[in-house]
């Protein structure tokens with residue numbers, strides 16, 4: 001039982017990270033039907049920006065988080081404008097290949113820039129441990145969860161209560177109709193990339209303070225797994241990405257707690273394959289038939 | 293009728309002679325030390341990469357599916373073949389065959405459930421499978437776990453690799469330039485119409501995927517027995533991306549395109565060997581630039597032939613879907 | 620016995636009942652039309668007949684054997700071929716390759732023969748090539764055999780799609796708006812062609828068409844669909860004077 005609770009707590013922390021990244025995947029897919037492979041690498045860039053702000057500029061946690069989110073939002077928009085916009089009407093596979101290219105570019109460009117070595121995050125937050133019934137919770141875990149939940153609430157507010165959120169939903173429903181209704185589709189897509197990238201950057205900074213270590217390839221696995229989380233919840237569906245992220249985090253933590261931690265990575269992909277075969281539209285998705 | 297058959301046979305024998313001469317000259321130069329081990333290594337890599345690129349092209353280019361897990365099948369072939377020589381002490385040919393068949397069987401197992409998925413979903417599923425295969429290998433201590441296998445006998449050489457590369461190209465181009473190949477291509481062109489015209493699309497998708505995986509396994513077996521040590525990380529998705537870049541660059545649906553791209557990129561990466569990160573940045577930019585400005589790659593779906601350059605063939609262009617090499 | 624007999628066929632998409640209790644019988648060598656206003660469910664009927672959609676109720680029998688639940692390619696092997704309302708050619712392939720693909724089910728050599736290039740491969744290919752050229756001649760496309768399908772003018776693309784369907788050697792041919800986008804001259808020629816292939820190949824044909832001159836000109840029997848239900852069946856003359864049919868069409872125009 002203790003193991004279970006402990007892993008549940010670890011899983012929620014990990015799941016927060018996945019959920020934050022998954023949101024960007026799902027929003028972008030919802031609006032342009034593209035698996036933005038480079039999304040995990042935006043998260044990596046976010047972590048490095050957080051590192052830069054705290055370790056080099058000596059900033060504290062919150063300003064570092066905000067700066068990272070803003071810069072990554074811009075990065076996301078730039079990627080979209082340069083690499084994806086020209087391919088909006090090309091076959092989806094062409095855009096996917098481009099996304100793979102952008103991903104490799106960010107990974108190895110960063111490696112050229114900062115060297116492949118692992119960087120250690122400074123102790124922006126001194127770790128405090130709380131013990132309940134033999135279960136350890138750290139203040140970092142609490143912060144991760146608090147920041148994640150706060151960002152999710154903010155996202156829900158943006159998507160449902162603001163003009164830009166309404167535009168996003170309209171464009172993802174029907175691009176042409178939205179355009180005819182006077183919505184600026186290009187700006188809306190840019191905004192989606194910006195918001196998604198900012199969330200990924202937040203995840204990157206949070207991971208930096210949680211695990212302390214970052215490197216240029218750190219975005220690959222979490223990026224793929226966040227995608228699994230998005231598919232699990234139903235791609236294009238925002239609450240689905242949140243749920244999928246937490247679920248995946250918890251499952252992984254349980255596998256490491258009870259089984260062999262080496263099975264952690266394959267398990268995520270086994271989940272992916274199962275969901276793709278059994279219900280490709282995900283837990284929250286509806287089935288649609290292709291018109292012929 | 294027989295005369296046409298005989299003409300073809302004569303042409304094939306001619307090509308075979310040219311290939312044999314090429315093989316012989318290189319072989320002589322390697323044995324005589326004119327080609328130093330470094331260049332030999334690159335010739336070997338070119339061969340293995342051609343097998344990988346052409347086999348992936350069958351899946352991605354001709355059949356229009358999108359696999360980015362090819363390295364996983366290469367891993368199955370590498371480990372399968374290594375087990376046969378290392379633990380069962382059977383001959384190399386049997387090891388290669390076993391590795392290839394094992395990879396082919398994995399191809400069927402992976403393909404059957406996932407090939408129903410379309411486009412990008414399939415891409416992610418194949419990538420996932422590649423990672424699952426790697427994850428399983430890491431977790432099996434009997435085959436070396438995360439450390440990998442070493443001490444595999446170095447049985448592969450120029451001769452093996454050259455002729456198996458020729459065999460791969462021949463089998464795949466013969467397949468593609470037949471009614472079965474046309475059925476495969478029709479799925480890329482329009483799956484719903486293909487099905488309505490009586491093509492068992494599932495069968496041909498799984499067939500293309502299986503043949504592709506089988507040859508990836510063959511490449512893996514050759515790789516293991518040339519480099520005599522293999523690790524799960526050798527076959528991660530970066531390896532899959534490497535192969536993908538070759539296929540995309542050469543042209544999805546062009547065998548000669550894949551061959552040219554495999555040669556060019558192997559040489560490029562050899563010259564950037566000390567700068568691994570730079571190499572990948574260049575690959576990344578290549579992918580992006582090709583997609584933005586020439587999405588059909590170097591060759592599109594056309595095949596390279598010398599008659600391409602003569603005026604007479606101008607009107608023939610496109611009349612046949614590619615002329616196979618070695619036909 | 621009827622060649623095709625459809626009994627109480629229904630399908631719904633979400634809440635929408637696209638087709639309900641659809642009944643139809645075709646005798647061998649019939650040439651019938653299926654008409655109705657836009658969105659009536661005509662294409663949906665074709666999609667059910669060819670296995671693209673699984674009906675939620677009802678039965679489809681070809682020569683007394685049910686087709687329900689079969690995959691589209693299996694239904695094609697039973698002898699049903701079709702064209703599509705929105706042309707679906709193999710557009711980056713040549714005209715003749717489009718036909719050869721349709722001949723695939725009748726190919727005379729196997730996988731092994733293809734890979735090893737056995738003599739059977741060459742004779743099999745030759746036969747497919749000759750048969751494809753014959754069909755192209757009938758459809759007056761033989762001079763274009765080496766062109767990419769996507770480069771043909773619209774009317775020829777429609778003809779090629781019919782030729783491709785014919786290459787699967789069907790007993791029942793389903794044409795979804797074969798004259799859409801054709802000029803009157805082309806439409807007129809198409810009418811002649813449809814009649815001719817029916818005689819020549821001993822075919823049964825069911826066609827969807829909005830061009831009334833074509834439907835009334837070639838079809839002996841017409842089924843009228845509105846809101847997913849059959850509202851009238853009869854000869855062209857009967858249909859022309861049917862009140863419900865006129866209402867259905869006028870209603871459409873008025874709205």
Ligand SMILES: Nc1ncnc2c1ncn2[C@@H]1O[C@H](COP(=O)(O)OP(=O)(O)OP(=O)(O)O)[C@@H](O)[C@H]1O
Pocket residue numbers: 289290291292632637655656657658659660661662663664704
């Ligand atoms: N896959 C699908 N999912 C949801 N609704 C569908 C689907 N296919 C068809 N429909 C709906 O079924 C109804 C009938 O469509 P169908 O295409 O059969 O009409 P039609 O008679 O062929 O019209 P037209 O003359 O315009 O071609 C329409 O309301 C259409 O929107």
Ligand SMILES: [Mg+2]
Pocket residue numbers: 661662663704
């Ligand atoms: Mg229709």
